[in-house]
Amino acid sequence: MDALAQMHFTTIDYVIFALLLASSMGIGLYYALSGGRQRTTQEFLLADRSMSCLPVSLSLIATFQSAVAIVGVPAEIYTHGTQYWFIGCAYILGLFIPAHIFIPVFYRLHLTSVYQYLELRFSKPVRICGTVTFIFQTVIYMAVCVYTPALALNAVTGFDLWGAVLATGLVCTLYTTLGGLKAVIWTDVFQTIVMFAGQLAVIVVGVQQTGGVAEVWRKVSEGNRISGIDLNPDPTVEYTFWTLGVGGVFLMLSLYGVNQAQVQRYLSAKTERDAIMSCYMVFPSLQLALALSCVMGLVMFARYCGEDHFHNLGVLSKNEMVLYFVMDMLQGLPGLSGLFISCLFSAALSTISSAFNSLATVTMEDLIKPHCPSMTDARATLLSKGLACSYGLLCLAMAYLTHLMTDSVLQTAFKIFGMVGGPLLGVFSLGLFFPWANSTGALVGLGSGLAMAFWVGIGSIVTSTSGGLAAVSQFNCTAVQLSGNITTAMGTALISTAMPTATHSRPMGLQRFYSLSFMWYSALNSFTVVITGLVVSFLTAFIFNLRTNESGGGDPRHSLSPVGQHAVLRTR
Numbered sequence: 001m002d003a004l005a006q007m008h009f010t011t012i013d014y015v016i017f018a019l020l021l022a023s024s025m026g027i028g029l030y031y032a033l034s035g036g037r038q039r040t041t042q043e044f045l046l047a048d049r050s051m052s053c054l055p056v057s058l059s060l061i062a063t064f065q066s067a068v069a070i071v072g073v074p075a076e077i078y079t080h081g082t083q084y085w086f087i088g089c090a091y092i093l094g095l096f097i098p099a100h101i102f103i104p105v106f107y108r109l110h111l112t113s114v115y116q117y118l119e120l121r122f123s124k125p126v127r128i129c130g131t132v133t134f135i136f137q138t139v140i141y142m143a144v145c146v147y148t149p150a151l152a153l154n155a156v157t158g159f160d161l162w163g164a165v166l167a168t169g170l171v172c173t174l175y176t177t178l179g180g181l182k183a184v185i186w187t188d189v190f191q192t193i194v195m196f197a198g199q200l201a202v203i204v205v206g207v208q209q210t211g212g213v214a215e216v217w218r219k220v221s222e223g224n225r226i227s228g229i230d231l232n233p234d235p236t237v238e239y240t241f242w243t244l245g246v247g248g249v250f251l252m253l254s255l256y257g258v259n260q261a262q263v264q265r266y267l268s269a270k271t272e273r274d275a276i277m278s279c280y281m282v283f284p285s286l287q288l289a290l291a292l293s294c295v296m297g298l299v300m301f302a303r304y305c306g307e308d309h310f311h312n313l314g315v316l317s318k319n320e321m322v323l324y325f326v327m328d329m330l331q332g333l334p335g336l337s338g339l340f341i342s343c344l345f346s347a348a349l350s351t352i353s354s355a356f357n358s359l360a361t362v363t364m365e366d367l368i369k370p371h372c373p374s375m376t377d378a379r380a381t382l383l384s385k386g387l388a389c390s391y392g393l394l395c396l397a398m399a400y401l402t403h404l405m406t407d408s409v410l411q412t413a414f415k416i417f418g419m420v421g422g423p424l425l426g427v428f429s430l431g432l433f434f435p436w437a438n439s440t441g442a443l444v445g446l447g448s449g450l451a452m453a454f455w456v457g458i459g460s461i462v463t464s465t466s467g468g469l470a471a472v473s474q475f476n477c478t479a480v481q482l483s484g485n486i487t488t489a490m491g492t493a494l495i496s497t498a499m500p501t502a503t504h505s506r507p508m509g510l511q512r513f514y515s516l517s518f519m520w521y522s523a524l525n526s527f528t529v530v531i532t533g534l535v536v537s538f539l540t541a542f543i544f545n546l547r548t549n550e551s552g553g554g555d556p557r558h559s560l561s562p563v564g565q566h567a568v569l570r571t572r
Ligand SMILES: CC(C)(CO)[C@@H](O)C(=O)NCCC(=O)O
Pocket: 064, 065, 066, 067, 068, 069, 070, 087, 145, 255, 286, 351, 410, 413, 414
């Protein structure tokens, strides 16, 4: 670890990092003191529904692009090759469907919380269950998000772990509480630019130091990192075209279609057209973000492939590789490591600020307001600020629990999205696409979707076969790296990658079910909700019909009242 201990920040690096935090605070203060001064819930939670499409779109990509993706994707490319890049295909349908199906419905209903839709379409209990599920999902996700950059920074530079967690958590809590959604969106814009700039700078310097684009290309192709399209239909292989391009669409729908954080941004747009445009504009920026992190993984591979001192990486986890690479490469270039650290923290801040604001929104709109109909808007605004602040503090507490994290935060995030976001996508799809689905169906469906999610999810953790490691059959540089003293997860990853596929025994029965690729979690769990929901809706409608017929008739059409409700919803 000697090489690691030498890595330190210069003053200019600290200044750049401090500037990031200060500018974010500044934007928060500006929106606390300008406009309506955050005195109404309309302004605090929905930015007065006055935003244009450009800031909204940059804010949309910032929400789910956290430090998890910045450190996770390059590590994934480094160990598995470029197959992961095919997730870019899922962005097409994953954004087109929200733009033309979800946004028009939610925007025209003039919602504040997306869960109001569930009450209008089904019933109050469905709305509450949806909200609680969302709160659960977001709280664990944001804990991972605030912890990831702090942990990486601590491992590589010795920077105090809890100092970094506290700095992010507190700064973010402050500007979110002061400036409301306007501050959240405009800091997202600023932070997205810093994020792109940091990644781009590292790539440019990395390519230069490795000897140019041609040299990088030669090394990654010799190391077999450029993957062709993998059409293997086996659903237990982590990354194939099917898991990424098809399973990924459901992941994208649960994030960009029905997640409160994103829907709230669509709703803050000044017109429906702006909302749809912003969704379209996410496409190029998200492709850019994906390309930058994939290329970073390739450059990282090109730099370390076959180098002796690289065995140092063996003592790092997958989550720390990128930062090690960056600090190693940028030594002697003051300012650049500060820029990259700012990039990591920008990504994290923009994600957790969205989480705080959306959590405050749903708690206020779905859990508190319905019980206090006489509350004044001034009171509600004050309470929302208190909620945003409390969720910020809760996030710090949760980060403390994230000690138990697995070795890949990227996979952890995808599992959270699939296990909890998947069932939510299912409930909304049930309501939107199946007019005859009823409230009982939705409730039982959501329950079974979550049960299915935790069955497979926990099964995969217990048997720890989740997807296995898609073997890239030849890995030229492995031999050199394995000579180091490899004790940790990343070492294991390399060993498994290097293992010939033949020795990798195929799991059978339940084992096979548990080893389903986590990229399919969203699809599996949302389908479970829809199918169970439909079956239960038919059964309950049938029983209801029997009863009304027994009790001497009544109009059988009454049993189809959900259709009526749906029609009302559509014509509003
Ligand atoms: C969710 C996608 C695929 C698209 O936004 C990407 O941003 C990503 O890989 N996110 C990982 C989770 C995170 O960065 O927190």
